[in-house]
Amino acid sequence: MNKLFLLFISFNAFAAIEVVTTLPEFKWVVDQIGKEHVSVKSLLSGNEDPHYIDAVPSFIVKSSKADLLVKNGMQLETGWVPKVIQMAGNSKIKEGNAGHCDASADVDKANPIKNFNRSMGDVHPAGNPHYSLSVVQMKNVANTIFKCLSKVSPKKKSEFKANLNKTISKLNKLHKELKEKxxxxxxxxxxxxxxxxxxxxxxxxxxxxxxxxxxxxxxxxxxxxxxxxxxxxxxxxxxxxxxxxxxxxxxxxxxxxxxxxxxxxxxxxxxxxxxxxxxxxxxxxxxxxxxxxxx
Amino acid sequence: MKSVSVILLLAFAIGNANAQNNRQLINWFAGADIVGTANSESELPSDAMVREFELSANAHIDHIWEGTLTLSKHREPGQEDDPPAEVHEAFVFSNSIVEQGHLKLGKFFLGVGRLNRFHRHDWAFTNAPYYHEQFFGTEGVKDTGVEYSKLLSTERYINLTLGLTNGREFVHSHDHEHEEETSEHGAAHVPTHYARLSSFKEFSTTEGLEYGLNYIGRTDSEGIKYSYAGVDFVYKNRVRRFVDTLAQFELWQRSTTHDSENHKDLGAYLYLEKGMNQNHSFGFRLDYFKPDSEEHDEEESHDHEHGLEVENELYTAGFSYIYTNSEFLKTRFTVSRSEGFVVEEEEVGNTKASLQLVFSIGAHPAHLY
Missing domain, CATH: 3.40.50.1980 (Nitrogenase molybdenum iron protein domain)
Known part of the structure; x- marks a missing residue:
């Protein structure tokens, strides 16, 4: 009986953190920081316009089993992510809970708008949400995702931290190389x-x-x-x-x-x-x- | 006058509440559906009106429940009186009680079929197919009760919805006569009970097919037993910022049993829409209705928009042009031809033209697929 219990404990200890991300760039960051401790799926393939997506039922299934959902935030996915979360019925990934990660949390937000209305078109009051094209901002994203993963799995925080440092080094090197180009x-x-x-x-x-x-x-x-x-x-x-x-x-x-x-x-x-x-x-x-x- | 006061009061409340929205995160929504209709058959109404005006508020009540309140005022073409505003929806919703499950309590549109799960202003077309008006009313069936929905633990999307409502309201109507009849008859013998099993086939992240099997049962206060069985599907292919192709289909059979006599009516529609770009799209709809018997249920037959009987079969084909100004404003022009109505024991056809303007202000909640 004790052996069975130990087996159960050890099985859980090795279970990967199930992560879904809205954009494939975030999948890459989660993979870099979480390494073998995560199993990541991106809801979007990267060929879509993330403003205009439906709350596709297959997204709901994927999100229903996730321990962590990483979104772009800044209202980029406002037309579909809230419905996916609502229909997934997964309390872990609800806004305010540990499994809900807004990747824009540490981004230096460009052009936030205080007063807005619909005559201004599809504007984003929190600021321009297209930060994932920026290598500099992706370092901030990596930092946010590190914090989110550490909340879901605090015991692995030091491992995640080491991986975060490596990821930031990679991005710094990339930025330097691209600046030259x-x-x-x-x-x-x-x-x-x-x-x-x-x-x-x-x-x-x-x-x-x-x-x-x-x-x-x-x-x-x-x-x-x-x-x-x-x-x-x-x-x-x-x-x-x-x-x-x-x-x-x-x-x-x-x-x-x-x-x-x-x-x-x-x-x-x-x-x-x-x-x-x-x-x-x-x-x-x-x-x-x-x-x-x-x- | 009374209903106008209620709406004004609510509008005033919105104004005051807006100041608190940032703290309380209440999503306010107001929408209108304005329709002008012309019919070639003189027995059918030609009219132009604000068909629907809706005010809705949605917010988290606490850490478990969300609440939705919707007040609506409707008037159908040809309707002489000005019906009062009514509580369209008043329900609480939770997805925190059972994992991968939702619970809804209160008054709501039943979660079955395709059209019934969406407010009419969100439909892909202006008017309900004839069979839908006959079976479920001009909008859909709403009632008071409980609905439970569960996402099954499978790799594939399979969702099961079960519901039980008191059965007092079935055909959603704004006709006074009908409402009086309903209240006279009192509660249903067997409350409305329903189920929907749905699944989804993903072709890509922007292309997929959702399909469902539906059942509704109810026995009314006079002992007439109704059961409805239906299938529905929706195929959508989104290209860049617009829906390039939409195909939507529903087929329903109504079985009516009274004093050991059984009648079966059948109805279906197929709607196809092709988007040209963000602004322009074209739609085509084919409807079919076949009543099993001349003996129609009077309670339901007198209050539908058409106001004409069908004895054998009814076919309707309609073509639409839709101009989408933005996500929040649409204009839809539709011309349709129906064959199979009966006027003074003679079969007649009808050509109908309608122009619809739908718009909304405020925060419309994200849509289902």
Missing amino acids: AKGLKGKTFMTYHLEFVYFFKDFGLNGVGTLEKVPGVLPSAAQLLEKSKLAKKENVDLILASTTNPRKYLEKFKEITGVPYTQLNLHMSDKYDDYIDYQKSLLEEIVNSVNQSK
């Missing part, structure tokens, strides 16, 4: 379709001068595109950066008006990448190549 982009001017590159530009000191969208989340009208084209010409914009989920038709139209080329990038780690480091290198390389081709 981004030197080729100095003096170049960018516009974006949506406000998705704010943190990314800040990481590398790049010059972003505006968006094609006049109202966030709303398709720009012909008149608005024309107005933005004046800005593009005035600022001598070199390249438009957009997400693969942004509508190509509007980017083509803008290119037709202004002659400024565009590139559509995957703004989240898609299933092409297992490693955030590789993903970031590839992202910057695509931008550098697009700028070089635009010359």
Whole structure:
């Protein structure tokens, strides 16, 4: 009987922490810090626009058994994550409980809005939520995820801490390497379709001068595109950066008006990448190549 | 006048409560559904009106329960009187009592089928199919009772919902005559009991098929036994920021037993929608209804929107154009043709055109799939 009890105890001691993340970038961070102590699934594959997702029943099943849910926060997933949590019926991952982790907790939030209403479009009062493109902010994310994992499994805190340090070192090295590469982009001017590159530009000191969208989340009208084209010409914009989920038709139209080329990038780690480091290198390389081709 | 006062009072309360929203985290929502309808058949009403006005509040009550209160005022096309506002929903909800389970207590729309689980202003189309009006009313069945839902411990999504409600309200109606009849008859002999078993097939994170099997049973105060069996599915493929393809289907059979006589009525619809971009989409719906007998239940047949009988079969085909200004404002234009109504013992057809404007302000809760 005692042996059985010991077996049960030891089995539980080795049971991995079940984690679900909304974005694949966070899955990578959880894997880096939790290592063999975690089993992680990302709800999204990285090819979607996380603003516009349904509370898919398969997300509910995955979340129903999780010990920890890691979300982007800052209202990015406000249309679906609350419903997933509600329908999962898993008390561990409810807001306020140890298993609910808001990855934005330690992020240096850009552009928070105090007074807002729906006439401003799809704005995020807590600030721009697209921080996972930033290597610098991902260090803050790693710190938050370390705290979340330590709350769920306090006994492993020292192991998690050691892994956090290694992850931050990797990200520091990456940032240094990318900054070197981004030197080729100095003096170049960018516009974006949506406000998705704010943190990314800040990481590398790049010059972003505006968006094609006049109202966030709303398709720009012909008149608005024309107005933005004046800005593009005035600022001598070199390249438009957009997400693969942004509508190509509007980017083509803008290119037709202004002659400024565009590139559509995957703004989240898609299933092409297992490693955030590789993903970031590839992202910057695509931008550098697009700028070089635009010359 | 009384209902207007209630709504004004609630609106005033919202204004005052807004100041406290940040502390108490109350989600307030108000929505309106404005519909103009024209029918070629003169027996059917042509009208334009605010069909529905809804005020809703939702918040955590304590660490276990959430509460939802919804006050609604409805008026259907052709309805002469101005019905009072009514308590549409007043329920508490908890997902903290049983793991992977939810409990709902109070007054709510029954968690069965597809249309019945959504408020009408969230439907993919303007009007309910004819069979739905006959079986469940112009909106859906709401009643007071308890509903328990459990996510089964499987890798695949399988959800079981069971419910028991008092059976006093079944066909949701805003017709005074109907309400008087209901209260005269008193409580149902056998309360409304229902079940739904649903599952989901994921094709990708943005594409999937949800399907369900449904049952509802009830015996009314006159001893007429009703049972409803239905299947439903919804297929959705979201591309970037909009739903590229939507296919929605329901098939229901109603069985009515009274004095050892049994009648079976059958109804179904299939709705297909194709999105062009964030703003423009087109929908097509086919409806079918087949009554088993000429002997219709009067309590239900007089209060539906069409107001016309069907003796053999009814077919309806409708085409819609939907302009989505934003998530919170939609305009929908629909033209449909029905064949199979009976007027003065002759079969007639009807062409119907409707224009709908739906909008909401405040915090609408996240939707189910």
